[in-house]
Amino acid sequence: MGRGRHRGRSQRKHFKESRENVWKRPRTDPTVDASDNAVAEKPSWEPILTDNPNFEEYYKEQGIVRAEEWDVFMEILRKPLPAAFRVNSNSQFCDDIISILENDFVKSLQAEAIEGGELEAIKPLPWYPKNLAWHSNFSRKQIRKHKTLERFHEFLKLENEVGNITRQEAVSMVPPLFLDVHPDHFVLDMCAAPGSKTFQLLEIIHGASEPGTLPNGMVVANDVDFQRSNLLIHQTKRMCTSNLIVTNHEGQQFPGCRLNKSRASEKGLSEDMPINQLSFDRVLCDVPCSGDGTLRKAPDIWRKWNSGMGNGLHSLQVILAMRGLSLLKVGGKMIYSTCSMNPVEDEAVVAEILRRCGDSVELVDVSDKLPELIRRPGLKTWKVRDKGAWFTSYKDVPQNRRGGVLVSMFPSGKNLKETSETTEENENGGCKETDKFLVDAIPDEPVVEVSDLPLERCMRIIPHDQNTGAFFIAVLRKVSPLPEFQEKPNPRKHSSNKPADSTEKSPAEEAVVTADAEPVESPVEKVIEADADIEKDVSLVEPEKEKNTEGETIKEEKEANSSSHAGDKRKVPMQGKWKGFDPVVFLKDETLIDSIKEFYGIRDESFPLYGHLVTRNTDTSSVKRIYYVSKSVKEVLQLNFAVGQQLKIASVGLKMFERQTAKEGGSKPCSFRISSEGLPVILPYITKQVLYSPMADFKHLLEYKSIKFPDFVNKQLGQKAIDLVLGCCVVILSIGAFGCISGEEPVKVDASTIAISCWRGKNSLGVMVTSADCQELLERLAERTPKTEVGSVNGSNGDSGGPAEAMETA
Numbered sequence: 001m002g003r004g005r006h007r008g009r010s011q012r013k014h015f016k017e018s019r020e021n022v023w024k025r026p027r028t029d030p031t032v033d034a035s036d037n038a039v040a041e042k043p044s045w046e047p048i049l050t051d052n053p054n055f056e057e058y059y060k061e062q063g064i065v066r067a068e069e070w071d072v073f074m075e076i077l078r079k080p081l082p083a084a085f086r087v088n089s090n091s092q093f094c095d096d097i098i099s100i101l102e103n104d105f106v107k108s109l110q111a112e113a114i115e116g117g118e119l120e121a122i123k124p125l126p127w128y129p130k131n132l133a134w135h136s137n138f139s140r141k142q143i144r145k146h147k148t149l150e151r152f153h154e155f156l157k158l159e160n161e162v163g164n165i166t167r168q169e170a171v172s173m174v175p176p177l178f179l180d181v182h183p184d185h186f187v188l189d190m191c192a193a194p195g196s197k198t199f200q201l202l203e204i205i206h207g208a209s210e211p212g213t214l215p216n217g218m219v220v221a222n223d224v225d226f227q228r229s230n231l232l233i234h235q236t237k238r239m240c241t242s243n244l245i246v247t248n249h250e251g252q253q254f255p256g257c258r259l260n261k262s263r264a265s266e267k268g269l270s271e272d273m274p275i276n277q278l279s280f281d282r283v284l285c286d287v288p289c290s291g292d293g294t295l296r297k298a299p300d301i302w303r304k305w306n307s308g309m310g311n312g313l314h315s316l317q318v319i320l321a322m323r324g325l326s327l328l329k330v331g332g333k334m335i336y337s338t339c340s341m342n343p344v345e346d347e348a349v350v351a352e353i354l355r356r357c358g359d360s361v362e363l364v365d366v367s368d369k370l371p372e373l374i375r376r377p378g379l380k381t382w383k384v385r386d387k388g389a390w391f392t393s394y395k396d397v398p399q400n401r402r403g404g405v406l407v408s409m410f411p412s413g414k415n416l417k418e419t420s421e422t423t424e425e426n427e428n429g430g431c432k433e434t435d436k437f438l439v440d441a442i443p444d445e446p447v448v449e450v451s452d453l454p455l456e457r458c459m460r461i462i463p464h465d466q467n468t469g470a471f472f473i474a475v476l477r478k479v480s481p482l483p484e485f486q487e488k489p490n491p492r493k494h495s496s497n498k499p500a501d502s503t504e505k506s507p508a509e510e511a512v513v514t515a516d517a518e519p520v521e522s523p524v525e526k527v528i529e530a531d532a533d534i535e536k537d538v539s540l541v542e543p544e545k546e547k548n549t550e551g552e553t554i555k556e557e558k559e560a561n562s563s564s565h566a567g568d569k570r571k572v573p574m575q576g577k578w579k580g581f582d583p584v585v586f587l588k589d590e591t592l593i594d595s596i597k598e599f600y601g602i603r604d605e606s607f608p609l610y611g612h613l614v615t616r617n618t619d620t621s622s623v624k625r626i627y628y629v630s631k632s633v634k635e636v637l638q639l640n641f642a643v644g645q646q647l648k649i650a651s652v653g654l655k656m657f658e659r660q661t662a663k664e665g666g667s668k669p670c671s672f673r674i675s676s677e678g679l680p681v682i683l684p685y686i687t688k689q690v691l692y693s694p695m696a697d698f699k700h701l702l703e704y705k706s707i708k709f710p711d712f713v714n715k716q717l718g719q720k721a722i723d724l725v726l727g728c729c730v731v732i733l734s735i736g737a738f739g740c741i742s743g744e745e746p747v748k749v750d751a752s753t754i755a756i757s758c759w760r761g762k763n764s765l766g767v768m769v770t771s772a773d774c775q776e777l778l779e780r781l782a783e784r785t786p787k788t789e790v791g792s793v794n795g796s797n798g799d800s801g802g803p804a805e806a807m808e809t810a
Contacts, residue, residue: 052302082138088199090207091163100155100783106121112149168200169297171471173197179333181217186632187219187281187284188324198236206243215632217281217632224248224251229248237677251323254327256278275636283328287337289317290340294469325357331479333364339470348408350474351455360483363454373466374465392447582616584637585617587626598670599689600688603687614627627653674686683749683753684749689730691729696713697717702778
């Protein structure tokens, strides 16, 4: 026992030392004799550089924090960022996960926390509702590397993979909480990748809707980068939602899909379409930024940082925010946020937005919301630095530098020298227009500008206030249509696209960019080899003949595409006018839909399939996956077709059915199985191909993946499995006494229902669930079995396993 305690103390001592070295990298020690192999192989450590004189000078001058707290501010910036994560509020394991955290890991990790000088190992974030967000006093690297945290690390990995938790920086969780999202809202996430905030928005929409129903709202998640869009798709796929569209546009060129009467009549469309333009109740505009608020998790920024990074992004940030406001409905709210501390990217952008929009947009005071979140008010005054020189007013900027230093970067947003000269000519009233912008204006002294806008309503989160990263947030409300802008920013400076000519511009909404125009010549996207996860969502087969939902053949750019890629080994798929994307097509094959309905006993009046199923292929015979879309997503897709497919759609809806080829011979009544992602949504409406299993056989299925009919513990279950039709079926964990096939009555689903997709083969029953899902379900059932002998979860998340793993061979 004594030796064991000594070993434990040694391990914790090593852990404490390694906490201090988490930002260090090995190098060869020149003082070590290389001839001594035992010593030479042991590396010494060199700290990663966490100093940047320009950074310190810049933020001291800006007054981000008071002088007396500067040392504490810098000290915390040099420490690794503690890991944080959020429990999925819509997961049926939500209460179980929180219970494990509170009753297991809070206690079991306490010794490591004390050895590391912390009071608590993990704790819920006090400002996040219902204890759903958690803060760890260990960095992500520490959690990955140390044996003492191995069990915690495995727990986080598994629950993240199946969608029960999302690993996300604490400050990144803040913006969606201030957006006040309702279940019927249309929400746009303009710069969404990697997708943690999008996941959060979907949680809010689904969590606020009635149990067992799909919300009327939806989220459009957009990102300009094709590869980051794929990451976004993979992240949000764990949410199992039919209320999501992922698009791939430049945010400043995001299309409004406005349908005018003449176009509707030309296409024979009804003018009474549910929506005739794409506008949003809520917009999250989390813009690209210099990212110095992430120094603690990305220490390489210390080496790269310079003040020019923020200056160079300022114009793009303004254009993105203005485009977001133009897409926002009157009465709607928009969040402008960055992970930068730089006022040129933060307050200066908000101030320019308010100046351009006048009384049509207001900056909302949310100081009474989330009172336990420590934040600081926005700045009213700041300076601009360019090439080593400081400027407090635009009038002081030399003419040759005004290409890089813009008037909108300053608190007043005006050229005070020109304004002053104009005002002096009309000074008979004794009042100068510039007075309200100046502080202690003395001749030959630099002018210190102070904004007259209520920028104190903005929020800046500072790292040392609550041991986090840094973040900036502003909440804006659109109170009336935007005014006509006199000066239009040039989006081409930040755009690889040439803006198309618009035939129906509204001065109030279209002056910033011309994104509502039809895409005349869409940009050629770089087509990359899709990985396994991506290929599940985006088919890479070029359709032989493309048609839109009205049955009209799409010919635009067909010849150009075939000629420009004639030498390529791999065909480039395309969605309408967008190269590199497959088409989104409503499934209209009644024979196929009827076969699915009949096989699973789905009653269309309770769960309509017609008009809600889409594919990524126009040839029904080669359709591999069928996606289900909610009513709101359906309406947006109909509008998109009506306006000429302006949306470049990377992913849409929820994968509900997937074509399955069995190794058993013979034909099947239905070639499509229910996907694991779609099962929780469709389960209440299935009346056929359903089995109820007692705990013992349910666990055996999860553990062994396949069971021969004679080997079931409950012989009645084995016989019921034999009676099923060859193909996909659903196995539900029986609550209490063993049940039987449902007798063509809808499955009674509640918060305690566990169900998995399976395959009824010739001689066995095999699961169609990933290994991670099986493991997670087994762990949850093991925790509950001693108490109730039953468990509770509504289906399993994630992709289903392949037929080789799930089905028995002939």
